[in-house]
Amino acid sequence: MNTVSTTHVAAPVRRWQAATEESAWVRRSLIGVALIFLALFLMLPLAVVLYGAFEQGLAVWLAAIVEPDAAAAIRLTLLVVLIAVPVNLIFGLAAAWAVAKFEFPGKSILVTLIDMPFAISPVVVGLMFVILLGNHGPLGQWLIEHGYRVIFSVPGIVLVIVFGTMPFVARELIPLMQEQGSEEEESSLTLGASGWRTFWHVTLPNVKWGVIYGVILCNARAMGEFGAVAVVSGRIRGETNTVPLHIEVLYNEYQFTAAFAVASLLAALAVVTIVVKSLIEWRDEQRRLAAVEGEQ
Amino acid sequence: MSIEIDNVSRRFGDFAAVDNVSLSLPQGELTALLGPSGSGKTTLLRIIAGLERPDHGTVKFHGEDTTDVHVSDRGVGFVFQHYALFKHMTVFENVAYGLKVKPRRVRPNQAEIHRRVKKLLELVQLDWTAHRYPSQLSGGQRQRIALARALAVEPKVLLLDEPFGALDAKVRAELRRWLRRLHDEIHVTSVFVTHDQEEALEVSDRVVVMNHGRVEQEGSPREVYDHPANPFVYGFLGQVNLFRGRVSGGWAEIGGVRLPAPEHRDVSDAGAVAYIRPHDIELVEEEITGEGVIRAVVETVSIAGAVLRVELRHGLGDDLLHVEVPRDQPVAQTLQAGQVVYARPKQSRVFLQ
Numbered sequence: 001m002n003t004v005s006t007t008h009v010a011a012p013v014r015r016w017q018a019a020t021e022e023s024a025w026v027r028r029s030l031i032g033v034a035l036i037f038l039a040l041f042l043m044l045p046l047a048v049v050l051y052g053a054f055e056q057g058l059a060v061w062l063a064a065i066v067e068p069d070a071a072a073a074i075r076l077t078l079l080v081v082l083i084a085v086p087v088n089l090i091f092g093l094a095a096a097w098a099v100a101k102f103e104f105p106g107k108s109i110l111v112t113l114i115d116m117p118f119a120i121s122p123v124v125v126g127l128m129f130v131i132l133l134g135n136h137g138p139l140g141q142w143l144i145e146h147g148y149r150v151i152f153s154v155p156g157i158v159l160v161i162v163f164g165t166m167p168f169v170a171r172e173l174i175p176l177m178q179e180q181g182s183e184e185e186e187s188s189l190t191l192g193a194s195g196w197r198t199f200w201h202v203t204l205p206n207v208k209w210g211v212i213y214g215v216i217l218c219n220a221r222a223m224g225e226f227g228a229v230a231v232v233s234g235r236i237r238g239e240t241n242t243v244p245l246h247i248e249v250l251y252n253e254y255q256f257t258a259a260f261a262v263a264s265l266l267a268a269l270a271v272v273t274i275v276v277k278s279l280i281e282w283r284d285e286q287r288r289l290a291a292v293e294g295e296q
Numbered sequence: 297m298s299i300e301i302d303n304v305s306r307r308f309g310d311f312a313a314v315d316n317v318s319l320s321l322p323q324g325e326l327t328a329l330l331g332p333s334g335s336g337k338t339t340l341l342r343i344i345a346g347l348e349r350p351d352h353g354t355v356k357f358h359g360e361d362t363t364d365v366h367v368s369d370r371g372v373g374f375v376f377q378h379y380a381l382f383k384h385m386t387v388f389e390n391v392a393y394g395l396k397v398k399p400r401r402v403r404p405n406q407a408e409i410h411r412r413v414k415k416l417l418e419l420v421q422l423d424w425t426a427h428r429y430p431s432q433l434s435g436g437q438r439q440r441i442a443l444a445r446a447l448a449v450e451p452k453v454l455l456l457d458e459p460f461g462a463l464d465a466k467v468r469a470e471l472r473r474w475l476r477r478l479h480d481e482i483h484v485t486s487v488f489v490t491h492d493q494e495e496a497l498e499v500s501d502r503v504v505v506m507n508h509g510r511v512e513q514e515g516s517p518r519e520v521y522d523h524p525a526n527p528f529v530y531g532f533l534g535q536v537n538l539f540r541g542r543v544s545g546g547w548a549e550i551g552g553v554r555l556p557a558p559e560h561r562d563v564s565d566a567g568a569v570a571y572i573r574p575h576d577i578e579l580v581e582e583e584i585t586g587e588g589v590i591r592a593v594v595e596t597v598s599i600a601g602a603v604l605r606v607e608l609r610h611g612l613g614d615d616l617l618h619v620e621v622p623r624d625q626p627v628a629q630t631l632q633a634g635q636v637v638y639a640r641p642k643q644s645r646v647f648l649q
Contacts, residue, residue, distance in 0.1 A: 183376050184382055186367075186374070187374065187376065187381075187382070187442075188397075190368070190372055190373065191393055191394035191397060191446075191449055192368050192371075192394055192449055193393070193394075193397040194368060194397075201393075206383065206384065
């Protein structure tokens with residue numbers, strides 16, 4: 001006969017520990033999982049790229065970089081970045097300023113629109129511009145008649161990259177500026193400063209880290225963008241190939257070492273930007289600490 | 297610099313934040329704009345500063361219309377509740393800011409800026425913080441720096457928006473006494489916003505009580521506290537017991553209790569509310585009779601500094617009667633819960649309904 005025992009089922013009393021702390025094995029396995037994941041998915045591929053790049057020595061690596069087509073691709077990528085990053089920086093600042101400091105109809109639509117480039121596949125972005133500005137597009141015909149070549153040329157590449165990297169700075173700044181409100185700006189104005197001065201001396205320093213971070217992300221994506229550029233560039237070697245396209249060309253031609261060499265360049269740029277960001281942060285921190293110690 | 301506000305209104309959508317307010321704030325006085333949240337006091341202050349534009353009406357500084365003058369050119373000092381110090385600048389740079397942004401022909405030279413900032417920091421007793429960042433200061437210190445920064449440009453009027461609102465009670469009390477002394481020293485026409493009646497009464501020369509975007513009463517702290525113009529002001533300035541009843545021939549009838557209402561001598565049988573402040577009621581242990589005497593039972597007794605705070609249950613209504621008894625009175629020694637006492641109002645005020 002089954003009886004249900006209802007007595008003496010007190011749970012074992014657990015030893016005291018800090019409320020948000022877990023036992024040692026939980027902590028170790030969590031850290032372990034994170035480290036293994038990082039090693040497998042981040043460090044290993046990076047190591048493979050570097051190994052592939054330098055497998056046959058520094059001379060071969062250098063030759064792959066200075067080869068005319070590669071050099072042209074690097075120059076083109078730098079040119080595109082030099083245009084896309086400042087354009088999106090200005091756009092991001094303006095959009096964040098508008099969203100954070102003013103109330104206007106259609107504000108939520110604007111915020112949603114800013115996210116669009118992230119939602120659309122890069123290939124579709126490329127196609128959109130080809131249809132709009134290519135030979136058969138209404139705008140494209142007009143442009144060609146007036147002697148402007150956009151698609152399969154540098155302007156087209158710049159356009160799709162500007163489009164694709166548009167959200168980075170704005171997305172970084174909107175929450176930051178909303179959180180900070182406008183009291184500091186109002187203070188500055190009551191103290192007699194002009195709007196322009198207030199922007200440079202109060203608003204911008206307050207969002208400095210957001211701007212730097214947004215620019216770094218924007219920069220990384222602008223250099224690495226593949227899909228959209230592949231569609232609009234026409235892939236003319238030495239003319240409209242950016243670095244990622246050039247890497248693909250080399251790879252498809254079984255020039256693995258050269259492909260890895262150029263890829264290592266992109267990877268190195270990514271590492272450098274992150275190091276630069278940490279360095280700026282570190283120096284700012286040092287300056288603050290020095291200011292405190294100086295008076296004590 | 298006197299401030300005249302003429303028929304100023306400001307709406308936010310359907311909400312009338314400031315509703316046709318006219319005020320005249322005399323030169324050199326410290327005025328408190330007092331009211332509950334949503335009463336329009338902060339909006340009015342921001343309109344005076346030029347941070348907000350009125351829909352109607354004018355603001356004049358010393359007789360000169362400033363309604364259309366840009367905030368940067370108004371020459372006001374504004375202090376925010378949450379200090380709004382520039383986080384990335386040192387205390388020195390914060391205070392010097394207003395001097396550094398002056399147009400070149402009126403800008404003091406480096407040495408002069410240095411001298412003036414130093415003097416201001418001494419005035420707010422924080423000269424040792426010059427090289428610190430705001431994040432390294434306490435709330436009270438930050439607010440004093442904010443004040444020094446506002447004073448640096450020698451403003452014609454000083455405007456403070458809930459300046460002590462974010463501070464804890466002790467710092468708050470200290471700082472408001474300090475503000476009073478500071479104002480006695482520099483005598484700049486000042487307006488500060490507060491929802492704390494004690495603060496308003498203690499610090500200001502003049503209190504403007506606001507509610508629903510309108511001015512309910514203005515006058516010296518004594519005037520508004522002793523002679524509230526209407527039930528709202530009576531209720532807002534300090535704790536109050538209220539009794540509903542009827543007024544006839546100069547007397548208010550509440551249950552079996554009669555309170556004098558001589559100002560309503562000509563009224564016969566109208567609804568009324570009687571207001572009695574807790575410190576205007578006397579408690580007696582022996583049975584007494586009289587027109588205003590309320591028989592009551594002590595519910596709780598608690599100590600609040602120099603007074604005992606007593607809550608009593610009585611036959612006139614469900615609300616407890618609140619009484620403050622000075623602790624040096626004999627009756628204060630023996631009061632305890634459950635005891636029957638007799639409450640005699642020394643002063644009351646009756647408003648018709």
